[in-house]
Amino acid sequence: MKPNYVLIDYENIQPETADTLAPAHFKVLMFVGANQPRVNIEVASTLQAKGTDARYIRISAAGRNALDFHIAYYLGQLAAAEPEAYFHVISADKGMDPLMQHMQAAGLNVGRYEDVTHIPIVKLPATSSEEEKLSRLLAYLVARGPQRPASVKTLFGSASALFSPTLSEDATAHLLHQLERQGIFVRKGSKVTYSLPD
Known part of the structure; x- marks a missing residue:
């Protein structure tokens, strides 16, 4: 770790x-x-x-x-x-x-x-439900407001570390793909913009 x-x-x-x-x-x-x-x-x-x-x-x-x-x-x-x-x-x-x-x-x-x-790694225990993971990840992004990860790399790292134990690369990529499909964020090169309130 x-x-x-x-x-x-x-x-x-x-x-x-x-x-x-x-x-x-x-x-x-x-x-x-x-x-x-x-x-x-x-x-x-x-x-x-x-x-x-x-x-x-x-x-x-x-x-x-x-x-x-x-x-x-x-x-x-x-x-x-x-x-x-x-x-x-x-x-x-x-x-x-x-x-x-x-x-x-x-x-x-x-x-x-x-x-x-x-702190995400303290706050959120592991869970087997994808829906619950998505809810927790979304709640984390909403709570961060203007402090949300600004780059794809940082978003990936933050999402992975949100759970204990940390998620695998594949699991993290899958969750982020689901949120991206829902329009929660958009990738622009290596940067991320969100459609969430600050």
Whole structure:
């Protein structure tokens, strides 16, 4: 399985369900603000148990968007080193959305979520029903709004990773073909446009 990096803006999102980050495929970076005196003990225990697959990054000084810039810096470093990985930014700050869209357009598997339980690989268990898979995939695309995958490659990767375990290439291609036939999206070269409301 490809690595799943979870970058958490602990200044505005404090995960209540840290256990969802316990599986080995998650590598966690917790960004803590300069003025935050403590971290939830359950979150700290979960991250400590992950060993080198989790770390805290304490911001040394306070300032407008200081933590966001740190996340952007580490996200860029990780994406350059492992462009095939999945990157999940946990933040309520929509100011990062243009960066997410730019990275998606470059073919990277990146998204912003307001809760760790919204990460597709966490949220959606495997199912044998094609109709249910199509419904979940459509719900995911609707929920993403303007953050939907902008390229065919990113859409393919996101759809595959939406389920646990991830879908095979053939299964993913089949689901996307069904949605394309229904007019949910249109391919234009390597790009995708959607007929869904933002």
